[in-house]
Amino acid sequence: MVGVLIISLLFINVSLFGSVKAESGDGNDVVAHDFIASASPTANQLYPTNDIVNSRAWYQVIFxxxxxxxxxxxxxxxxxxxxxxxxKLVDTAGLSPGIYTISGQTITYTVAPEVLVPANTELRLQYDNILNPSIPDANLTVRITTKDSAGSVIDSGTSLAYKIRQIGTEDISNKSITREKIKPGAVVPVVTQRSSDVISIPPGQSQFAVAVCNVGEVVTGGGYMTNSPKVIVTFSSLGEDQRPSWAIHAVNTDTLAHNITATVMCLHLSP
Incomplete structure (x- = not known):
């Protein structure tokens, strides 16, 4: 049977079932996090945190x-x-602890021990430090396959298409360029990471955080930082503020207060 695969930055309608831990192939811990499943799998398809060619991004895959x-x-x-x-595999949901390995174009997460997963369960894998292709493409997909201990395929699916694009004139702010001809090397793109205030989230509650770019800058991506794996981010996307921004929404599932900070990657041309 073939499942449904979605590349997404949006993860909603979750319930918590315990705690698991991902490790790299050399046995080093990567992150401790919560076991998450959903009774109503999300149907949202979004892009990686950065959709610009030759840029690094984190990808969240939901299957x-x-x-x-x-x-x-x-x-x-x-x-x-x-x-x-x-x-790097920085987070998983719906699976027990395991290790990941990289071979060619495939990242394999091996569970130890294997875990019984019901049908219609959302499995989430979040990767960091992936370098986007150097050539624009509006029809990229990833394939995800689950296997049992004998190596037999259980489910397999292909994502909805996502795009990687080249920065165009529409990404340049009005009046940023004042001459018709620019010498080669006269301007260079500069990307700066900016952050929101540190937002404290009381136990069992949720908060929004918004990181804003300066005037004349454009957003190329965004993300977040938190001091606890008990903080679950349910929304991470371009902000609705009139200024270029990145917004996140997070839920604190712990009995103690924790922090969340939104980050945004801002592009401008220099000088």
Missing amino acids: TTGTTAPIKQVEVDFPPGTDIANA
Whole structure:
């Protein structure tokens, strides 16, 4: 049976079932986090945090299982041109602890021990430090495959298409360029990371945080920082503020207060 695969930055309608931990192939801990599943899988398809060519981004892959079965491995195949050599698996949901390995264009997460996952469960894998392709493409997809301990395929699916684009004139603010001809090397793109205030989230409550670019800058991506894996981000996307911004919404599932900070990648031309 084939499941439904979605690349998404939006993860909603979750309930918490415990705690799991991801490790790299050399046994080093990557992150401790919550076991998350959903009774109503999200149908939202969004882009990586940065959709510009030759830029690094984190990708969140959500796969809705089609079969109730014990899962031993999850393989995610990235399209040619996407550099995953230095990628890191920073978070998973719906699976027990395990290790990840990288081979070619595939990142494999091996669960130890295998875990019985019901049908219609959202599995989430979040990767950091992935380098986007150098050539624009509006029809990129990834494939995710789950396997049992014998190596047999349980579910397999392909994502909805996402695009990687080249910066165009529409990304340049009005009056940023004042001459018709610009000498080669006269201007260079500069990307700066900016942050919101540190937002404290009381136990069991949620908060919004918004990071804003300066006047004349454009947003190329965004994300967040938190001091606890108990803080679950349910929304991370371009802000609705009139200024270029990145907004996040997070829920504190702990019994103690924790912090969240939104970050935004801002592009301007220099000098």
